[in-house]
Amino acid sequence: MKAVLSPRELAQVIGVSESSLKRWADAGLLDVSRTAGGHRRISLPEAVRFIHETRATLVRPDVLGLPDIDGSLDLAEEGRDPGERLYQFLVDGQARSARAMILTLYLGGRTVAEICDEPIRFALGRIGEAGHDRHEAIYLEHRATDVCVQALSQLRLLFQPPAAAPVAVGCAPAGDPYLLPSMMAATILAAEGWNAINLGPDTPEGALRHAVKSQKPGLVWLSATSEAAATARRDALIAVTDEIVSAGMTVVVGGRCRAVVGERTRPQRRLFLAATMGELAALARGLHVA
Numbered sequence: 001m002k003a004v005l006s007p008r009e010l011a012q013v014i015g016v017s018e019s020s021l022k023r024w025a026d027a028g029l030l031d032v033s034r035t036a037g038g039h040r041r042i043s044l045p046e047a048v049r050f051i052h053e054t055r056a057t058l059v060r061p062d063v064l065g066l067p068d069i070d071g072s073l074d075l076a077e078e079g080r081d082p083g084e085r086l087y088q089f090l091v092d093g094q095a096r097s098a099r100a101m102i103l104t105l106y107l108g109g110r111t112v113a114e115i116c117d118e119p120i121r122f123a124l125g126r127i128g129e130a131g132h133d134r135h136e137a138i139y140l141e142h143r144a145t146d147v148c149v150q151a152l153s154q155l156r157l158l159f160q161p162p163a164a165a166p167v168a169v170g171c172a173p174a175g176d177p178y179l180l181p182s183m184m185a186a187t188i189l190a191a192e193g194w195n196a197i198n199l200g201p202d203t204p205e206g207a208l209r210h211a212v213k214s215q216k217p218g219l220v221w222l223s224a225t226s227e228a229a230a231t232a233r234r235d236a237l238i239a240v241t242d243e244i245v246s247a248g249m250t251v252v253v254g255g256r257c258r259a260v261v262g263e264r265t266r267p268q269r270r271l272f273l274a275a276t277m278g279e280l281a282a283l284a285r286g287l288h289v290a
C-alpha cells in the first residue's frame, strides 16, 4: 500500500485538476502534511476519508495504490445489485474481485455498516441457503467468510483511531464460532473513531471480564449467532453483561440469538439489543459525542 499521495495523484483518482485539489487542501478540506521541500502530501487514510465523505467519482481508483483496486473491476457494473454481485464473486471463489468490490463500495460513499448489513449479510445468507451437500456447504461458507474477513481487515486498516479515542471491547461467546459479526462490529466502531478491541469468536466470559477490567471500555459488544452456544452460556452471559452494565458501561447485544442473552424481564439502562450494525454505528456515534 502507498503511505502517501501527492495532490496530483489524488486529483487523478477523482478526475479533478491538481490546482482544485491544492485549493481544497489549503482551505482545510483535506488534511495535508509537507515534505522537507514544502510539497503537500496526503496520507492514504485521509485520501480515502475525503473520497468517501465527498462521494467523489472514482475515475482512476488504481492510482490510490490500494491492494486489489487495480482498475480491473468493472465499475460500469456497479449498477447491479451489490449483494447479488458479491454472492457471485464469493461462490465463484473470485476473492480479489470480492475484496475490491467491498473497498469500492466504501470509497463510493457507503458506510461500513451499510456494507455489512446489506451486501455481505445478503451474500452470506444466500450461501447458507444454497442447499449444497454438507461438506461442500462448509467449504463454501468457510471460504466466503475468509474473503470477507480479508476485506474487513483492509477497511479497518484505513481507520486509525486518535490516541485519545474511547475504547470498545467485544466478542462472540464461548462455543460460538462465527468470525464475521464481531469483526464487523470492530470495523464499524473503528470507522466511528473508537479504539476497538475485538476478542473474536469463542471467547469465555472470564476473558471478557478481564478485558473489561483492564480496558475500562465505554462500550462493550456481544455477538450471539450460535444457538447452541447462546443457550449453553445464557446464565453466565447474563451475569457478565449485568455486571458490566452495573459498573456504568454500555453493552450492545446483537446477532440472531441476541434475545437469548440480551432480553431481561425489566428494561435496563445501558443495555441495548441491536438488530443491525447500523444501530451499533448510531449508538456509538451518540456515545462518542456525549
Ligand code: B12
Binding pocket: 116, 117, 118, 120, 121, 124, 125, 126, 127, 128, 129, 138, 141, 142, 145, 175, 176, 177, 178, 179, 180, 181, 182, 184, 185, 221, 222, 223, 224, 225, 226, 227, 228, 229, 252, 253, 254, 255, 256, 274, 275, 276, 277, 279, 280
Ligand atoms: C458461515 C456460516 C457458518 C460457518 C461459520 C464460519 C466462521 N468461522 O464464521 C460454520 C461452517 C462454522 C457454520 C456452522 C454452523 N452453522 Co452456520 N452459517 C453460516 C452462514 C452461511 C453465514 C454466517 C455469517 O457470518 N453471516 C454474516 C453475518 C454478519 O450476518 P448475521 O449473522 O445475520 O449478522 C447480522 C446481524 O445479525 C447483525 N449482528 C450480528 N452480530 C451482531 C452484533 C452486534 C453487537 C450488532 C449490533 C449486530 C450484530 O449484524 C450483522 C450484519 O447485518 C449463516 C447464514 C446466515 N444467514 O447468516 C449460517 C447459519 C448461521 N448457520 C446455521 C447453522 C444451522 C449452522 C450449524 C448448526 C450447521 C450444522 N448442522 O453443523 C453449525 C453450528 C455452529 C455452532 N457451533 O453453533 C443456521 C442458523 C440457524 C439458527 N438456528 O440460528 C444459518 C442461519 C444457516 C441457515 N440458513 O440455516 N456456519
